[in-house]
Amino acid sequence: MAGLVAKAKSFISRVLKADIVKVFSLTSISTLVKMCTGLVSVKIVASIIGPAGVALVGQLNNFSTIALSLATGGINSGITKYIAEYKSDASKVKQYLATAFRITVVCSLLVGLVLLLLCKQLSSLIMMTPQYWYVFAIFGITITFYGLNNMLVSVVNGYKQFNKYVKVNVVSSIFGVAFTVALVLALGLPGALISAVTFQSLMIFVSVLMLRKLEWLRKDWLVGKFKRTIASQYFRYALMTLLSAFLVPISQMLLRGYVISEISITEAGWWEGMNRISNMYLMVITSSFSVYYLPRLSEISDRIELRHEIFKCYKVIVPLLLAGFTVIYFLRFFIVKLLFTHEFMPMTQLFIWQMAGDFFKICSWLLAFLMVAKSMTKAYISTEIIFTLSYIL
Template sequence: MNLLKTSVLNGVAVLIKTATMFILNKILAVYVGPAGYASIGQFQNFIQMITTFAGSAINTAVIKYTAEYHENEHQQISVWRAAGSLVLIFSFIFSLIILIFQKQLSLYIFQTTAYQSVFVWFAAFLVLFNLNALFLAILNGKKEILKLVVANIVGSVLSLMVTSTLAIKYHLYGALIALSIYQSLAFFVTLFLCYKANWFKISYLFGRIEPQIAKNFAAFALMALVSAICVPLSQMVIRSYLSQEFGLNYAGYWEAMIRLSAAYLMLVTTTLSVYYLPRLAELTHLDEIKKEVYLGYKFIFPLAVVGGLCVYVMRDWIITLLFSQAFMPMRDLFLWQMIGDSLKIGSWILAYLMLGKAMTKLFVTTEILFALSSVGLTYLCSKLFGFEGVSIAHLVNYALYSLVMSYFIFRQLEEKVK
């Protein structure tokens, strides 16, 4: 399936997911407010880190090797068995850790024990959370785009139903519980879609972990773990800093800005993961890889630019429609955020080569370096420009990241394919 067909089919799922996100944004804006947004952001970053450590760190490797071994069913099954077994083991370990330290986690993330039981819900559903992510990775690697689209649509609808119901009834507490469980509920639908495929059996998911496959997973796991620590942790640090410097509401405005960026860029980012990453994993010749990157800049990058321009022009209407008048201070962030988002997508078109071709050292180095620079630039720019500085820092950070990607990626790639 080519880039255009994948983008169109994937666009259906993205359209539905974007619509559900916009509806949820409105519901959360009304029922939890700007301060609640900040708490939700902190908890989402925690979920992102834990699910990665508990098994989803290897999902990029599952996509890559499922696609790479498309003519070798035995090798594919060996990959899935290793992945499924690792997910079960690490999900159990981290569920136990969360249950033991639920009080301390609540105090650290929310500065109160009032939300302690949220961590119990999350621990109970963690294994299903990660198995769902594993099934999606398998569908992605097999290029079962239609099944992947259906799974994503169901996940979006479940997210809307569960989160809206719980947030309306229990406000912030309900929203946090919804974050803990809704992806786990989608597991049963994803399992059914895989089960109906003629190439899949439940027995393919569990069994012996072959040493060579574990070794292959290690590089991708390291990259995912570094990313899972650096990105969410840097966001948590920035959110805490904004809360202290400007107040909790301003941390909520920034969280709303991040969510809006994620929503309008979703077609682009999902196309990168659904089509672009498996495609890069398949290619072995430098000329073919360069051609694919060119297509990425020809079709994917302009989408990000046009999307950012539209969002900026309609920013006042968007804030009122998707959030509320209470979120109007986030208006100051739009210009720099939209430019930074375009630079981010431009750099990611190159950065995905690090994942597709397992450039572990470069990936780890740049993730750590630019997570630190994100925090440092936020501190510096907010001192110079006030609250607006947080989005200026976003722009500067991705401008620097783009330059680094442009310089290093193909130099490393030429060495790999020699």
């Protein structure tokens, strides 16, 4: 018995000392604030617009994911990877930043123009009515700010400036929920829709204000010569990012549309509510993976060390997932009551299936991040297609 206790203490000690857990701890403040603000936002939005409104916001969120990814050029993971790899070489960093800045500005302006020109058609296609055309027009006007903000945050991540990264995310989360709640209270469903496509773009003002003193946030670092060789390196990341950005939202839109047409919009709202809860706890994992894991894999060149890093993360992540998901499952009725209204209670039946899928999804991400860090484009694209098809089937 004493031996088992000693082994358990040793395991817990190793887990707590692991770098990824240290980053979990550092980002826990940011994640906690995001979750708390998310709780407030979801509760107020669900209470005011109900399951049907939540389903419509879900449709818009899926479309906005595609548009926002196109606006960034899909290169944010590439920015983080190459900044992490060359952060000690200022001249190299300038070249990567200048090329990334050009790509981001051009892509975001083009996407914004398309949104403005096709606002009525997009409203009819996505929202099943042309009456929300103004949402897509506003989206087109503000989307460039989103692209630039994501670029700045990716650079901070690449430099491993974790404290700055956490502070920016905390302030952005608080600002975002205040903006969302104000619009929903003032305008109801239209406010929720406008907030869904604009609050992330407005974060550029928070980021610039908080990062303005950093050396790399200067005109001579951002406005330089466009390098085709660097652009081709970014292009590999664009393929991977944009593929995910298209497949995941489109598959969800197809499934939600199927539920709306074949069952009911209310049950589509329950399904979307389950997705919202899933996104909250997945945010805890993805934030730490993005902050620690991607830059770490990018800077490792030795295969044995790389394998050791991956196995080390599995040893830490799997027990934490099992413990966390067990707690969430037993608290599922409390969680639904806290986040939503009585109309959403039937979604408690979905928890076991959602968490089973999310467990394997997160385990697969440890290898998916390796594909991104090492530019394994073909492997990433093929696995992403297979996953999406199996998800829909």
